[in-house]
Amino acid sequence: MTNKKKITIKDIANVLNISAAAVSKALHDDSRISEKTKKAVRQVAKNLNYQPNHLASALRSGKSKLVGVIVPRTNSNFFSSVIQNIEEVLNKKGYNIIITQSNESYKKECDSIDALLFTQVDGIIASMANETVDLSYYEKIKSKGIPLVLFDRGENDLNVDYIGIDDYKSSKIIVEHLVEQGCKRIAHIGGFKRTRIYNNRIKGYIDTLKKYNLPLDQELLIETNLSIENGRKKMLQLLNIKNRPDAVYVAGDYAVLGALQVLNENNIKVPEEIALVGFGNEPFTDMLTPKITSVNQHSEKIGKLAAETFLNHIKKKTVTQELNKQILDAELIVRDSSYKNKTSLK
Amino acid sequence: MTNKKKITIKDIANVLNISAAAVSKALHDDSRISEKTKKAVRQVAKNLNYQPNHLASALRSGKSKLVGVIVPRTNSNFFSSVIQNIEEVLNKKGYNIIITQSNESYKKECDSIDALLFTQVDGIIASMANETVDLSYYEKIKSKGIPLVLFDRGENDLNVDYIGIDDYKSSKIIVEHLVEQGCKRIAHIGGFKRTRIYNNRIKGYIDTLKKYNLPLDQELLIETNLSIENGRKKMLQLLNIKNRPDAVYVAGDYAVLGALQVLNENNIKVPEEIALVGFGNEPFTDMLTPKITSVNQHSEKIGKLAAETFLNHIKKKTVTQELNKQILDAELIVRDSSYKNKTSLK
DNA sequence: TATATTTGCTTAATCGTTTAAGCAAATATA
DNA sequence: TATATTTGCTTAAACGATTAAGCAAATATA
Numbered sequence: 001m002t003n004k005k006k007i008t009i010k011d012i013a014n015v016l017n018i019s020a021a022a023v024s025k026a027l028h029d030d031s032r033i034s035e036k037t038k039k040a041v042r043q044v045a046k047n048l049n050y051q052p053n054h055l056a057s058a059l060r061s062g063k064s065k066l067v068g069v070i071v072p073r074t075n076s077n078f079f080s081s082v083i084q085n086i087e088e089v090l091n092k093k094g095y096n097i098i099i100t101q102s103n104e105s106y107k108k109e110c111d112s113i114d115a116l117l118f119t120q121v122d123g124i125i126a127s128m129a130n131e132t133v134d135l136s137y138y139e140k141i142k143s144k145g146i147p148l149v150l151f152d153r154g155e156n157d158l159n160v161d162y163i164g165i166d167d168y169k170s171s172k173i174i175v176e177h178l179v180e181q182g183c184k185r186i187a188h189i190g191g192f193k194r195t196r197i198y199n200n201r202i203k204g205y206i207d208t209l210k211k212y213n214l215p216l217d218q219e220l221l222i223e224t225n226l227s228i229e230n231g232r233k234k235m236l237q238l239l240n241i242k243n244r245p246d247a248v249y250v251a252g253d254y255a256v257l258g259a260l261q262v263l264n265e266n267n268i269k270v271p272e273e274i275a276l277v278g279f280g281n282e283p284f285t286d287m288l289t290p291k292i293t294s295v296n297q298h299s300e301k302i303g304k305l306a307a308e309t310f311l312n313h314i315k316k317k318t319v320t321q322e323l324n325k326q327i328l329d330a331e332l333i334v335r336d337s338s339y340k341n342k343t344s345l346k
Numbered sequence: 347m348t349n350k351k352k353i354t355i356k357d358i359a360n361v362l363n364i365s366a367a368a369v370s371k372a373l374h375d376d377s378r379i380s381e382k383t384k385k386a387v388r389q390v391a392k393n394l395n396y397q398p399n400h401l402a403s404a405l406r407s408g409k410s411k412l413v414g415v416i417v418p419r420t421n422s423n424f425f426s427s428v429i430q431n432i433e434e435v436l437n438k439k440g441y442n443i444i445i446t447q448s449n450e451s452y453k454k455e456c457d458s459i460d461a462l463l464f465t466q467v468d469g470i471i472a473s474m475a476n477e478t479v480d481l482s483y484y485e486k487i488k489s490k491g492i493p494l495v496l497f498d499r500g501e502n503d504l505n506v507d508y509i510g511i512d513d514y515k516s517s518k519i520i521v522e523h524l525v526e527q528g529c530k531r532i533a534h535i536g537g538f539k540r541t542r543i544y545n546n547r548i549k550g551y552i553d554t555l556k557k558y559n560l561p562l563d564q565e566l567l568i569e570t571n572l573s574i575e576n577g578r579k580k581m582l583q584l585l586n587i588k589n590r591p592d593a594v595y596v597a598g599d600y601a602v603l604g605a606l607q608v609l610n611e612n613n614i615k616v617p618e619e620i621a622l623v624g625f626g627n628e629p630f631t632d633m634l635t636p637k638i639t640s641v642n643q644h645s646e647k648i649g650k651l652a653a654e655t656f657l658n659h660i661k662k663k664t665v666t667q668e669l670n671k672q673i674l675d676a677e678l679i680v681r682d683s684s685y686k687n688k689t690s691l692k
Numbered sequence: 693t694a695t696a697t698t699t700g701c702t703t704a705a706t707c708g709t710t711t712a713a714g715c716a717a718a719t720a721t722a
Numbered sequence: 723t724a725t726a727t728t729t730g731c732t733t734a735a736a737c738g739a740t741t742a743a744g745c746a747a748a749t750a751t752a
Contacts, residue, residue, distance in 0.1 A: 008708055019732050024710060032730060055405040055466050056708035059737050064401060066444075066465070074445075075426030080419065084447060096461050098412075099420075099445040101430060115442050119412070120401050228633070257633055264635055284630050287574070287603055289610055354738055365702050370740060378700060402738035405707050 007050045015044050027052070058120070067310060068116035069099045070109060070126035072153070076254075077282045078299045079127070082151065085303025086125060093311060095122070104225075106131040113137045123147040123310045128154065130225055133194055147313040151306045152297070153197060156325075161313070163305045165297050165330040167197045171204025173332050174249050174277050174295065179212050181340045183247035183275055187220035189234045189259065190251040198223075201251050201279070220245055224255070231258025239266065247275040247338070253282040256292055260337070264289075276337040290336035298328050353396045361390050373398075404466070413656060414462035415445045416455060416472035418499070422600075423628045424645045425473070428497065431649025432471060439657060441468070450571070452477040459483045469493040469656045474500065476571055479540055493659040497652045498643070499543060502671075507659070509651045511643050511676040513543045517550025517595070519678050520623050520641070524593045525558050527686045529621055533566035533591035535580045535601055544569075547597050547625070566591055570601070577604025585612065593621040593684070599628040602638055606683070610635075622683040636682035644674050 009023040016023075018037065026033045026041035044050075058064040067090055071079040087097050098116060102109035109129045116124055117140070124141055127150065138158055141148045154162040178186050188205045191198030202221065209216050219241050224230040231250060235258065238245055250256035256278030263270050270276050270290055278285055278294040285292040305326055355369040362369075364383065372379045372387035390396075404410045413436055417425040433443050444465060446458035455475045462470055463486070470487055473496065484504055487494045500508040524532050534551045537544030548567070555562050565587050570576040577596060581604065584591055596602035602624030609616050616622050616636050624631055624640040631638040651672055 006708095010708080020709080021711080021733080022731060024708095025731090028710090032728095034730060037730080051464065053405070053466065053708050054464050055401055055410060056737090057710070059399070059401040059405050059739090060708080060710045062737075073426065074420035074429065075423050077421050080421030080447070083420065084449070087446070091457070091461070096444060096465055098442060100433070101426070103430070111437070115437065118397065118400050119442055120399065228629075257630075261633060283574075284603075284633075287607060287630075288633075289635060352738095356738080366739080367703080367741075368701060370738095371701090374740090378698095380700060383700080399738050402707090403740070405709090406738080406740045408707075 007048045012044045064120040066121045068121040068124040072104045081299035082303035086307045089307035102129040104130045110137045125149045127152040161309045161324045163326045165328045167200035168204040170330040171201045172208045175208035178247045185245040186247045187245035226252030226255040228258040231255030235259035235262040249277045253278040253280040293335045293338040296331040353394045358390045410466040412467045414467040414470040418450045427645035428649035432653045435653035448475040450476045456483045471495045473498040495655045507655045507670045509672045511674045513546035514550035516676040517547045518554045521554035529593035531591040532593045536597040572598030572601040574604040577601030581605035581608040595623045599624040599626040639681045639684040642677040
């Protein structure tokens with residue numbers, strides 16, 4: 001029953017009375033092997049149900065054909081979609097991917113990097129944990145000469161390829177949209193400034209407020225990790241200040257969900273009393289009452305670009321990496337939570 | 347800058363003027379190597395920043411220390427949590443995991459299996475795609491003698507280890523809860539019968555209805571894939587029958603979300619007019635208005651058990667696999683959507 | 693003291709593939 | 723016809739670790 005003996009190129013070679021080297025070359029479509037032999041080899045390989053030993057070829061060639069992917073978590077639509085697209089592109093080129101979750105923990109991220117390096121991955125595509133400030137582990141990847149591509153949460157200081165959206169511009173579009181809706185006191189529940197993308201969103205928020213001569217109230221600008229719980233907490237905090245905001249732009253969909261819960265629980269009308277905008281366009285933003293305006297981060301495109309960027313690296317064989325930012329325009333999806341005109345969007 | 351040369355055991359051997367074999371043995375704490383030499387080897391290994399070449403040892407030993415995990419998708423809390431726990435247990439034993447998503451597609455699942463076999467994984471832990479009926483690809487895994495552990499969506503016909511919850515009993519608990527709330531016409535939007543877990547849920551639903559002498563109306567029992575869209579469609583279908591149900595038990599949280607949207611849009615009061623129960627205890631069930639009653643599937647425990655079951659297989663070196671079901675009791679989390687007593691659960 | 697056992701290493705083969713180097717036969721070029 | 727090139731393979735050495743077999747020196751046993 002169990003297919004005991006493993007078939008190797010030697011077995012194929014024996015059948016055809018040629019050398020193992022010839023078989024290897026035939027299977028790789030080497031130009032120095034006759035078409036006739038190639039056909040015969042392929043046929044025998046099929047008959048014997050030959051499966052190449054990936055470990056052997058990886059050892060010999062020094063290429064494992066594995067790519068490591070590190071994400072803060074997989075259970076968000078953004079990351080799972082990015083991963084799916086990375087996989088799609090890389091599978092076509094014969095790569096498999098190893099996914100690891102950092103759970104926003106710096107320690108777990110370091111462990112993941114060690115594990116991936118140990119597995120001899122040919123490259124790493126990563127989005128950093130919220131906690132990560134020390135970049136030495138990422139430097140370790142670079143120093144080993146392993147291609148590193150960052151997306152979404154990246155650090156320019158590393159001088160590696162980066163793919164992400166234009167966070168500054170996204171904030172600008174969001175604030176302008178809220179201004180159009182007649183909002184005058186726009187709050188921002190943002191991520192931590194130390195993370196570049198959140199810093200850019202904060203900058204975009206501040207600059208656009210200035211542009212429209214709106215109050216830049218320090219009470220209205222909050223930094224936090226963007227969990228649901230903190231979304232709730234920070235929204236409550238905003239409700240408790242004397243001069244409440246009439247709009248809240250939250251830099252993450254999970255946090256905006258927490259914020260909405262608090263507003264619903266306190267019977268505050270959204271968007272009439274307080275308009276709400278999230279970030280990430282997670283599917284659930286379209287499922288809540290009211291549906292939440294959010295920003296589509298083009299996860300498909302980011303995933304594809306990340307994979308292609310890695311492939312380019314491999315092709316070019318450039319040892320030196322340099323900062324190469326690919327910035328996409330995000331797209332604001334306006335839904336009920338921020339649309340005050342008479343006719344509902346529903 | 348770039349650490350060009352890779353350090354091998356040979357380099358360590360050269361420094362100490364001993365053979366590579368001695369180094370290998372020293373690093374594996376072989377009893378035939380003197381404590382003195384071991385210490386020296388460890389020290390030099392550290393100094394040179396030696397990283398064992400996983401591919402070489404994997405090739406020689408025939409063990410890749412990689413485990414493949416196949417899930418329908420990673421962006422559900424259930425699967426991502428299972429994965430996280432599998433990873434935790436296996437990492438401790440020196441294994442890394444390769445995660446692949448089938449996206450509920452049979453073809454993608456087959457491709458994943460091929461890719462994992464190609465990568466020479468030491469085992470596969472999987473939850474089947476909705477589409478999967480043909481088990482020949484899973485037989486392929488078995489026939490290669492690679493340990494296979496199934497969870498959640500498994501097929502007894504494969505006669506391999508299986509970890510899941512007691513679906514029949516879960517349905518029983520749900521229906522009894524609804525009966526307690528005074529519901530008389532309980533509908534079930536279920537998964538496809540061909541998938542064992544959904545079949546068991548359907549059976550539990552039917553049997554419990556019988557037990558309480560409730561009508562077993564064919565109009566009230568619907569099979570579907572449990573997407574949000576189908577949750578909407580099937581709920582609409584239920585609303586359009588002459589004698590509407592007063593409770594709907596949906597076999598998946600995404601579908602129950604769609605159902606709730608439809609009820610909200612039609613201003614049908616939940617749970618007063620129609621009570622609603624989901625399955626899976628996805629975090630969003632706790633975030634909607636009203637919060638949805640759902641079933642906790644113990645993803646943490648399932649993940650841990652799956653990993654441990656794989657490890658046991660490796661330890662026992664049993665070539666033959668046999669059906670070994672580990673069934674956990676699920677837990678009903680009662681929330682507003684099905685709780686009709688005066689005092690809200692909020 | 694002679695023999696047996698243990699200790700601490702070395703040598704060399706091996707895992708399955710890739711690949712540089714080489715060589716004879718076939719074909720092209722002069 | 724003589725020489726150069728191309729074609730189609732073979733041989734053998736890697737890749738980096740593990741491991742069976744073996745051997746000399748140290749230690750134990752009789």
